[in-house]
Amino acid sequence: MPESVTTVPLGEGAVAVVVTESGRPGRTYVNLHDNENTAVEAARAILARHGGRMVELRHTGERNITFTRGDTTYTFDPNRMFTPAGIEATLRRFGAFSPAAAAEVERLAEAVLERAGLDTMSLVVALHNNTDANYSAASYLPGGSEDGNAAEVFLVEGSDPDDFFFVTERS
Incomplete structure (x- = not known):
């Protein structure tokens, strides 16, 4: 299945936003943790059988994303990057926080939403x-x-x- 890759700068490094398209309509699946490869393989099988697309973050092969800005290293859980409160909480939980680092994480979240079109979907399946x-x-x-x-x-x-x-949402 074809993949398209967008590289998003983050601190002194980058994160790849990879979109795999089946070529047929179907659900959108999202994998934010780079160490959860079993979920990615299961999604590939679903895409082949039922159609749809998968959005995947690739960075270090780890669950959390770590980046350096100047002399400071920051780590965050990408599950928590979609709200300002989540960004601050996850950066603080794993060590360092700064407004500039939070802004970089927010830019990554916005790039994921924009690149994948997730903000326009009525249903997104998160893979773990x-x-x-x-x-x-x-x-x-x-x-x-x-x-x-x-x-x-x-x-x-x-x-x-x-x-x-x-x-x-409740049904």
Whole structure:
């Protein structure tokens, strides 16, 4: 399947925004973590079978994105780069924060939205893979590592809590 690559400057480095097109209409899939390659391979199989496109960030092969600006190194989780509050929180969580670094992260987020056309989509499927006992829907329950980051959590009794979906609107 054809890929188009846009290189977005970030600090003294860059991040590649890669769009893979199946050539047929279908859903849009997004992979923001460069170490979640199982999700990317699964999406390629879905694209081949059902059509659609995938937007992928490629940088260092790591989950988080790290860049240098001057003498300071910044790290952030790309899941959190789409709001000013998320940008500030993730930069602070991983160490350094500055308004200039936040502006660079915001420019990357805007480039991803623009290049991929994500801001015009009614449905986007975010791709992730995780491991047992590390991260699950239960992480969002009271006392969990993501407590407070979800308006509601619903777990089906007897289901595997690390196989789950996020939704942004109630049905």
